[in-house]
Amino acid sequence: MDQPSQEFTVETHPGRVPPEKRAALLENPGFGKVFTDHMAVIRYSQDRGWHDARVTARGPLSLDPAAAVLHYAQEIFEGLKAYRAADGGAVLFRPDANARRFRQSAERLAMAPLPEALFIEAVRQVATIDRAWIPNSPDGSLYMRPFMFASEVFLGVKPSSEYLFLVIASPVGAYFKGGASAVSIWVSEEYVRAAPGGTGAAKFGGNYAASLRAQQEAIERGCDQVVFLDAVEKRWVDELGGMNVFFVFEDGSLLTPPLGGSILPGVTRDSLITLARDAGMNVREENYAIDQWAADAASGRLKECFACGTAAVITPIGTVKRRSGEFQISGGAAGPVAESLRRRLVDIQRAKAPDPHGWVQRLF
Template identity: 70%
Template sequence: MEQSLPALIRLDHPAPAPDEARNGLIADPGFGRVFTDHMVTIRYSDDLGWHSATLGPRGPLSLDPATAVLHYAQEIFEGLKAYRLTDGSMALFRPDANARRFNQSARRLAMPELPEQLFIDSIKALIDADKAWFPPVEGGSIYIRPFMIASEVFLGVKPSSEYLFMVICSAAGNYFKSGAPAIKIWVSENYTRAAPGGTGAAKCGGNYAASLIAQQEATGQGCDQVVFLDAAEHRWVEELGGMNLFFVFDDGSILTPPADGTILQGITRDSLIQLARAEGLTVREENYAIDQWREDAQSGRLVETFACGTAAVVTPVGSVHGREDSFTIGSGGPGQLTEKLRSRLVDIQRGTAPDPYGWVDRIN
């Protein structure tokens, strides 16, 4: 018998941030450092299912040192944004897709699936409570981080019998700090992000932990991001540390590596594929070799490359660097199609253009 959804209990916040303090924080929030007043917590146990759903004050967690997630990394998360539309209301962008991907990750990590409606309702309730944290900056949003951790106190390699699902929010400005019109990326030769049969298609913390040393190497080389190659042949371009890649050719066609198990099925990626095809463009989901990327850029056949993801939206790639050589994409700046697709996507997200896909989910 399917479990009924637990009711979300609302707890009063004894000391929310004063207006003056909050307004000072959101005037220039950056990314991932300015957090809102509230959070959602929902617990799971094998005997009770999902229960104890609350929306209350954001605060620290108290965890036993033997809590399973601290030892075996049984953890997943999602990332999405809340936008303010032209009429002043708040909205989410394709939260149903995030809910489905969250459960795909849960299955891969042997965790319980969260009812999709509970996932969406908890996010809407939190945004409604903290909408005053929306930053008054260009491109501003409220970044939403739902996540689930194994919370059983037990030292043993097995799926946990208890879990904690939470949602926190952060006022967000621009993701990249450099302010450059296009980013520089570093080709990782020593590290891979994921392998066939691994967790590359799941949004789990271990994938990102494994990417940090490669990202550190990229930063040390003066680059903004790292691009990973496949684990088997170290030849095929996969994705950046946290974003999918697209390649635009001089005939107007677009190629993106296939999300076939080692690459995260990005929701921004899927949206851009649909938008490009609606423009009559050919979009191929095919493998693309690093040597071919270099050759196509140098010959002029490749005219644009861009990365995409929830946090950074659509970001032009200006140049690619490695230990042996480097190459420039097009003029080294934003390309016309990159800018067109970005504008098309952002206009739908912010309600300044029609939404024929039903992607925008209003909150209030």
């Protein structure tokens, strides 16, 4: 990997959260509610390129009301984690994959691509200076949120000539209450998340904004999450509001919908495909119809179903609800394949198991 092209100026927070208060916050941080002391900031302009890389005290941003992001939504983000290792140190899991996807998202949104080495170094800087915030709990981790937005002040429809890249961090516990217990999902048959030729493969805030009404509909029907169908036929399973999805069949094979430009290429998705194939499992990336999902659940051919993503890792799906009724997968309980894959992945992420693919990067 290329070295970052510039050095970071480090400005230590003069008023860090005291150790006693930090320890109390880490006991039950929830998800995305508690934040560390520092953030990384890098600026971009057409005449200077990426410059002014620094780590500084986390705090509010000053933004002009005509900043381009507020009007034309040029904004992308990533999500990855730092984990407490078995030896007391800490590691990052596949930051190179996140850096690559971040660059691809920038290119799709006509934004200035950040060099991948600079992305990784910014993440490392924040995770290292705020190392005391990495939880020691079994489900705990330090969630890193790199993001970039158009900061140029103008009201014309064109790609911005100025951008601001930041990294903030949040100590987190389990994404869903109850950890890895099976969740219920609502099939959105009215709303779609993304379409061919759109921005579905980019980690772009607009994709998530477009999913919120359907997620709200799911909650109104007593479900934890929403699953979207394809935008053309509204027949094929696409992905959840913020996670990819896998199906496990009675012959031991796995199926996950193909990427195809409208599904986010999840790092966890890719990792699970690799681990499953390492274990000798047949993994297919194929279209899967919602009616077939219901039929396979009813016949018993479908043994498990689970969602996956950086935030939740693996979450079993127990119940699926739609306007025409509902069905369960294997009685609504978590299955052995999901549990086994989760255990293997988490053990690598926390440096408890061999890392044959070189996914883990040591922080300290």
